[in-house]
Amino acid sequence: MSVSSNRKLFTSVSLGAFALAVSLTLGAPAFAEVPRYALDIPSENAAKALQAFAHQSGVQIMFPYEAAASAQVPALKGQYTREEALKLILAHTALEIASQDEKTVSLRVATKNVPDPVVPDEVVVVITGSHIRNGHPTSPVRTINRAEIEQSGYSQIGDVMRALPENFAGGPNPGVLGANNVNPSNFNATSASTVNIRGLGPDATLVLLNGHRLNNDSLYQSADISGIPLAAVQRVEVLTDGASALYGADAVAGVVNFVLRKDYDGGEASVRLGGTTQGGGFEQTYSLLQGKAWRDAYALINVEYSNQTAIKAGDRAFTREAVPVTDLISPLERTSVFVAAGRDLSDRIKVGADALFSQRDASQDLKYTPTGALYYSARTSPSLSVSTHADFALSPLWSLRVTGGVSQSHNSTRDTVATATTTSRSISYIFNETQYAEATLSGPVFSLPSGDIQAAFGAGYRKDNFQLGHPGGSSYMAPSREIGYAFGELQVPVVSPSADRPGLNSLTLSLASRYEDYSDFGAQTSPKVGFRYEPSRSLVIRGTWGKSFKAPTFYQVYQPQYLYLYPASVLGYTGGGQALYTNGGNVDMKPERSESWTLGADYIPTNLRSLKLSATWFNIDYTDRVVRPITSTVTSLSNPTFAPFVTWSPSLALQSELVSRATTFYNTRNLVYNPSSVVAVAFNNFTNATAQAIEGADVSYRQTFERGDARIKLFLNATWLTIDQKTVPTLPSVQLSGTIFNPSELKARGGINWERGGWSVTGIVNHVDGLDDTGMTPVVRIASWTTADATLVYRFEGRSPFLKGVRVSLSATNLFDRDPPKAFSTARTFTGFNYDSTNHSVIGRTLALTLSKSW
Structure with missing residues (x-):
């Protein structure tokens, strides 16, 4: 597939997903809207923030003033539901909702200690670890x-x-x-x-x-x-x-x-x-x-x-x-x-x-x-x-x-x-x-x-x-x-x-x-x-x-194939002959x-x-x-721990395949390559x-x-x-x-x-x-x-x-x-x-x- 066609496919998938979302949205049944309030509350103590919220939303809020005044809360600017706004404000206080109805909210002191303060732009729900909104990840x-x-x-x-x-x-x-x-x-x-x-x-x-x-x-x-x-x-x-x-x-x-x-x-x-x-x-x-x-x-x-x-x-x-x-x-x-x-x-x-x-x-x-x-x-x-x-x-x-x-x-x-x-x-x-x-x-x-x-x-x-x-x-x-x-x-x-x-x-x-x-x-x-x-x-x-x-990785899979020809003694074999040594990627x-x-x-x-x-x-x-x-080239053929990665007496067909597949064939000692003299192949791909x-x-x-x-x-x-x-x-x-x-x-x-x-x-x-x-x-x-x-x-x-x-x-x-x-x-x-x-x-x-x- 060409780069151009790949990009077309990527664009098509993106547009298709977007179209699906729009169709689902337009086809969704109507539902009752949760009221949202346009708020503009500066960063200040929670008592003033609650008063400002009550004034701007028309919701009556009753709360212990001294407990609220001791906590600093972030600025709120934008549209919020009542639940969203109160959650952001109360996150910085020792207060909780005691009761509420359509027009009134009553707060009370929940604990003796004020929670750890949060930087104003930090009031968020942790999402990593779950795709579910407001979910609780079970992972740490x-x-x-x-x-x-x-x-x-x-x-x-x-x-x-x-x-x-x-x-x-x-x-x-x-x-x-x-x-x-x-x-x-x-x-x-x-x-x-x-x-x-x-x-x-x-x-x-x-x-x-x-x-x-x-x-x-x-x-x-x-x-x-x-x-x-x-x-x-x-x-x-x-x-x-x-x-x-x-x-x-x-x-x-x-x-x-x-x-x-x-x-x-x-x-x-x-x-x-x-x-x-x-x-x-x-x-x-x-x-x-x-x-x-x-x-x-x-x-x-x-x-x-x-x-x-x-x-x-x-x-x-x-x-x-x-x-x-x-x-x-x-x-x-x-x-x-x-x-x-x-x-x-x-x-x-x-x-x-x-x-x-x-x-x-x-x-x-x-x-x-x-x-x-x-x-x-x-x-x-x-x-x-x-x-x-x-x-x-x-x-x-x-x-x-x-x-x-x-x-x-x-x-x-x-x-x-x-x-x-x-x-x-x-x-x-x-x-x-x-x-x-x-x-x-x-x-x-x-x-x-x-x-x-x-x-x-x-x-x-x-x-x-x-x-x-x-x-x-x-x-x-x-x-x-x-x-x-x-x-x-x-x-x-x-x-x-x-x-x-x-x-x-x-x-x-x-x-x-x-x-x-x-x-x-x-x-x-x-x-x-x-x-x-x-x-x-x-x-x-x-x-x-x-x-x-x-x-x-791509490098591990598709790296070019390298083939080396050595005297077998260089790789640790004492019986003479030549040896092949491979390196590179592995598509398998x-x-x-x-x-x-x-x-x-x-x-x-x-x-x-x-x-x-x-x-x-x-x-x-x-x-x-x-x-x-193979972590040691010079003991490739002598160290028994590398035995699973060595093929002894390789066939002519195997050698021919390795030579044809190699991007580069290195003759490290200027040897005359003789397939019949190759006693082993060490595979280090x-x-x-x-x-x-x-x-x-x-x-x-x-x-x-x-x-x-x-x-x-x-x-x-x-x-x-x-x-x-x-x-x-x-x-x-x-x-x-x-x-x-x-x-x-x-x-x-x-x-x-x-x-x-x-x-x-x-x-x-x-x-x-x-x-x-x-x-x-x-x-x-x-x-x-x-x-x-x-x-x-x-x-x-x-x-x-x-x-x-x-x-x-x-x-x-x-x-x-x-x-x-x-x-x-x-x-x-x-x-x-x-x-x-x-x-x-x-x-x-x-x-x-x-x-x-x-x-």
Whole structure:
């Protein structure tokens, strides 16, 4: 199918889905409209907000004034039902509805403690983990809100994600060097930032932007998040559970949904300047955000520019033995533009669109040894993601959402390799694109005595395109795949909520399944079941079981075939003769598969709503992982563990097939190829050979205290993790977690935030447990690493028009300037490189000043 016909098909599907939605809407029966009120309430205390709501809606509201006056609530501007408006206002208070009728609402104090405040644009329902409106996901979902992002002191969303205990900083991420020999995914070819939950590889975590799938980046099946402007991020939802039943391929370790601001009314401009105290890494970031929310429409634009200089090995005493010109942190220039707009066409139809454009330009100097070659790379990576959606209210209870869009990235790299006598140059180009269209219908299917069974059903089409190199090049390829899918989800209320049944307040079951048909390797079905049991209003016990899968990457499937001719002795055979050795893609590969379960609990005492405790145990059985199975070329024929991948006495027909299929035939010793002298073929193409067993626990603590007019928040997150891997079936299992360039067994992050008036002070402690340097014989222990961060913020609250909305922030990461712990095995191939760049950072103390003004 040609590109033109593919685009026509994509357009037809999108228009067809939209036409279906319109026809369903026009054919839907009429229903009684829920009154909506045009509200314009500024951000103020809840007492004034309730008075303003009563005046503007004509609804009489009775409430305890002092209890309401102590809570600050967000601005409301637009059209809201009474239920929506009260939900947004009361979310910030200790009040609840005692009684109500058509014209009157009576409120009362529900608890002794005021709930944790929410940033004005944060009052939302978490959606990741369920397609059902206002559903309760049974999977563990962690939300990082706007306040937490600002308190972190970070300026890039990638840094925010790498700090999470559930996430591993390895993979394609800034600063990762010298680690790909141990873990091939630890290679950053394009200065990208990726998410790597549980350290299972960035290709095992699905990344969404406003609920839509982002395209992959570079050769590796992982999305780059470096172009997402931090000022536009409203929140990040992190689902740490397999979720292919809901979202399809790649959601093995979990799903991360970056939710960007949309209906924001106002503007914000900010400037951030920072640098390291040891030298290098000077950073400047400029951002401008402007939004406007009307009664039935919204529009927003955010422009962000960032420039960061390099940190050289010569800038750090810790790497004084390395070649000084080597970049430990590459220089990076980035520009991002995010645009969103939407409109209510009627009370029953809403449409919207958003687009994110970004471009990152980076370069890197790399020299492994003082006498070795100098590698220089210059990279340009523009990307674009555009999505549209239409929401239809088919009845008071049923809704239809139709979405469509395209997401793509281009990676152009110019490489130079210079030795004492020669200089060689090359140019590479990689293109990734995802096109999609989807329709989701949700509502109650029928009623039980315990409540309505809520459902979501959907179907869609996706096409992934990939291009490596340019036509005519030796490694050029441009494959694509088409995916059609359908899914369904049910939430069944087995026991309706009731506080009159001690030990059985409520019980809900969730069922989900997704069918996907791939044009290149067939169909997959992924089921998932879960439960949510509430023994009381304070305690939730939840659990899930499900299956997920990851599609093999285009590079793994369609990489050109390489054939090598060696003397058999080079591969470890002592009987003479010649041997063939293969490398490249494998069109016969199947998806990687996983089976996972979680069991967890959330505790929020009804009489102490400011306290939340959470714990989750997880287990993942991950099989058919794609690897190149022969890890040592020189023992290919002598090591019995590689026996499943060796064919002895290959037939002439097999050799002829290998020669004809090879893109390149390398005669490494200028031998005269004699098929009758070939004693064996070693097959090292990508194949489904590796299995992993992953288990561990996540724990979380949150609590807020009121001390006079000050508010104190304590928080802690920690993850304990073990990963056992069987690289090939004939090898015993080995533990990866807790070893160099793999996730540590324990990673934790906790701190305290103090707020009073316009002041906010945050202190954070980060801990990475010790590791084993398995590259040393005997194994050497790498020390644990603990660092501290601090952020001081002052918000001007005066009445001066010039100072109103001004915010000044001073942040310090790695406050005490701790060097990474020593790790020596890497220095054998990378002189002076004595640390684990995936778990530790050589950046040192970074100080940054941020000045912003909102209006």
